[in-house]
Every structure is written in C-alpha cells, then in structure tokens.
Amino acid sequence: MGRGLPTQCIHYGREVRDFEQDELGVDVLFDDGQTAQADILIAADGTGSRLRSQLFPGYESSFADYIAWRGIVDEALFNAADVANITENMTLHKQPGELFMAFP
Numbered sequence: 001m002g003r004g005l006p007t008q009c010i011h012y013g014r015e016v017r018d019f020e021q022d023e024l025g026v027d028v029l030f031d032d033g034q035t036a037q038a039d040i041l042i043a044a045d046g047t048g049s050r051l052r053s054q055l056f057p058g059y060e061s062s063f064a065d066y067i068a069w070r071g072i073v074d075e076a077l078f079n080a081a082d083v084a085n086i087t088e089n090m091t092l093h094k095q096p097g098e099l100f101m102a103f104p
C-alpha cells in the first residue's frame with residue numbers, strides 16, 4: 001500500500017497520538033507534538049490499534065481459539081527421502097482441528 005501512495009502521505013518514525021475528524025477531513029497529532037491535516041487517516045497500527053480504540057471506544061479483541069505451534073528442525077536429523085517428500089513443494093495437511101504446513 002505504501003508504494004502506491006505519494007511519499008508526503010506517509011509519516012515514518014513517529015506515532016500518532018490523537019486525531020480528530022469532521023466533515024472537512026482529519027487533524028492528526030503526532031507524539032513529537034507536530035500535526036498534519038489530511039482527507040483520510042489510514043489506521044494501520046496493528047492488532048492493538050490505538051486509533052481503532054479511539055474510533056470504536058469499548059472495542060476489545062477476542063480470542064478466536066486458534067493456537068499455532070511453530071518450529072524449525074534440522075533436516076539432517078530426518079530421512080532424506082521423507083524431507084524431500086514434505087518440502088519439495090509447500091505441503092498442507094488438514095483435518096478437523098489440525099493443520100500441518102511445511103515450506104521448502
């Protein structure tokens with residue numbers, strides 16, 4: 001998305017502390033005290049978005065019951081033919097309640 005926007009639209013290296021919007025646009029206050037005015041503010045500040053909290057007071061993330069375990073293993077510890085079978089292509093194995101993926 002960043003590559004598709006004019007450079008002056010993106011402010012790196014500082015956080016948005018606050019914003020106010022009305023029918024004319026949005027006023028943004030940064031943590032260094034500077035301000036900016038814009039037609040829109042894109043809140044891409046992650047899962048714990050401060051801006052979303054301000055826009056939707058009371059919103060809380062909820063646990064979706066997904067748990068993922070990740071690991072990296074030394075291929076040398078495994079039978080080479082088995083490793084080749086799993087990793088020649090991306091492998092996806094799915095059954096109820098489980099998902100196994102392997103990337104080459």
Ligand SMILES: Cc1cc2nc3c(=O)[nH]c(=O)nc-3n(C[C@H](O)[C@H](O)[C@H](O)COP(=O)(O)OP(=O)(O)OC[C@H]3O[C@@H](n4cnc5c(N)ncnc54)[C@H](O)[C@@H]3O)c2cc1C
Binds near residue numbers: 014017044047
């Ligand atoms: C350990 C781990 C492994 C993951 N692995 C994968 C994977 O393999 N594949 C996959 O698709 N996803 C993976 N994810 C999920 C993926 O990282 C997130 O879904 C994705 O990064 C979310 O992108 P985002 O741009 O919404 O937020 P983020 O990547 O969190 O970016 C938010 C940005 O906003 C900045 N920011 C925060 N507050 C402010 C503020 N007030 N003002 C200005 N800037 C602010 C932050 O510094 C950060 O740079 C993984 C996540 C974790 C934690």
